[in-house]
Amino acid sequence: MSKTRIAFIGAGNMASSLIGGLLAKGFDAAQIRASDPGADTRAKVAAEHGIDVFAENEKAVQDADVIVIAVKPQAMKAVCQDLRPHLQPKQLVVSIAAGINASSLLEWLGTQQPLVRCMPNTPALLGKGVSGLFATQQVTQAQRALADELLSAVGVVVWVEQEAQIDAVTAVSGSGPAYFFLLIEAMTNAGVKLGLSHDVAEKLAEHTALGAACMAVDSDADAAELRRRVTSPAGTTEAAIKSFQASGFEATVEKALSAAAHRSAELAEQLGQ
Ligand SMILES: NC(=O)c1ccc[n+]([C@@H]2O[C@H](COP(=O)([O-])OP(=O)(O)OC[C@H]3O[C@@H](n4cnc5c(N)ncnc54)[C@H](OP(=O)(O)O)[C@@H]3O)[C@@H](O)[C@H]2O)c1
Numbered sequence: 352m353s354k355t356r357i358a359f360i361g362a363g364n365m366a367s368s369l370i371g372g373l374l375a376k377g378f379d380a381a382q383i384r385a386s387d388p389g390a391d392t393r394a395k396v397a398a399e400h401g402i403d404v405f406a407e408n409e410k411a412v413q414d415a416d417v418i419v420i421a422v423k424p425q426a427m428k429a430v431c432q433d434l435r436p437h438l439q440p441k442q443l444v445v446s447i448a449a450g451i452n453a454s455s456l457l458e459w460l461g462t463q464q465p466l467v468r469c470m471p472n473t474p475a476l477l478g479k480g481v482s483g484l485f486a487t488q489q490v491t492q493a494q495r496a497l498a499d500e501l502l503s504a505v506g507v508v509v510w511v512e513q514e515a516q517i518d519a520v521t522a523v524s525g526s527g528p529a530y531f532f533l534l535i536e537a538m539t540n541a542g543v544k545l546g547l548s549h550d551v552a553e554k555l556a557e558h559t560a561l562g563a564a565c566m567a568v569d570s571d572a573d574a575a576e577l578r579r580r581v582t583s584p585a586g587t588t589e590a591a592i593k594s595f596q597a598s599g600f601e602a603t604v605e606k607a608l609s610a611a612a613h614r615s616a617e618l619a620e621q622l623g624q
Contacts, residue, residue, distance in 0.1 A: 357417045361423075363387070386404065386407060444465065444467070463489055468514065484511070518616050519608075535556045
């Protein structure tokens with residue numbers, strides 16, 4: 352277990368999930384502190400996790416090895432600029448804010464600050480997330496390992512070597528939970544049209560998504576092979592898959608993810624001003 356000191360700036364949903372995940376992994380509450388302007392938020396996080404909390408961000412970052420900035424994207428510029436005079440060159444800053452480029456963050460924090468930019472997703476709130484991480488040049492191997500350990504507290508971690516790939520991560524996993532919600536919704540409604548009650552159709556759709564995801568993650572075979580294995584010639588699954596494909600399912604998915612990646616780049620441009 353690492354003895355790293357971690358400061359969270361912003362103690363909302365994501366910070367609380369990360370803190371809970373770190374404690375569950377064996378981190379000591381004394382290694383973690385957080386700052387937040389909300390007295391109620393501070394009281395809640397302190398009571399839930401037993402960590403020190405501060406109203407002032409500069410108090411939280413003192414002597415921290417890693418500073419996780421977990422405020423809304425719109426608050427990032429002011430928070431980074433206010434922190435800048437209080438940062439030490441060796442402190443790793445981890446940003447989990449959606450849509451803010453490393454170049455903007457470094458402009459606000461100081462260009463030499465080691466920085467890891469992360470794109471987590473909502474299931475991280477249940478410890479079932481997947482995050483895409485990008486490290487800037489100043490980040491050491493040890494700091495990379497720390498960022499990996501940190502985000503692993505709420506799920507699976509992947510690294511990308513080019514920052515532009517974060518837009519693709521956003522398109523696949525950042526926005527991805529909503530695609531599965533849409534599919535669950537559509538399958539539930541279709542089940543109702545086929546004669547099931549809403550509750551039964553929803554339970555079937557939700558647990559089918561969960562079971563299929565578990566099989567895909569656990570199996571050595573890829574999704575295409577798993578699909579072939581459950582698709583008997585001239586059977587019911589084949590009838591459905593043929594219907595999906597005749598309606599251009601793959602092209603629809605590709606187009607949707609391109610739209611998300613494009614919007615991610617556009618938002619980064621706007622939020623980085
Ligand atoms: N939730 C997710 O599933 C998810 C997924 C991917 C990425 N993210 C990213 O994670 C970040 C945090 O999201 P969240 O859902 O945890 O938001 P959240 O629950 O609103 O938490 C943000 C916290 O930061 C506080 N804050 C505001 N200004 C601050 C300041 N100047 N200094 C310190 N703290 C300040 C907020 O206080 P007030 O409420 O009083 O303003 C709030 O308690 C966002 O940038 C988001 O893009 C979240």
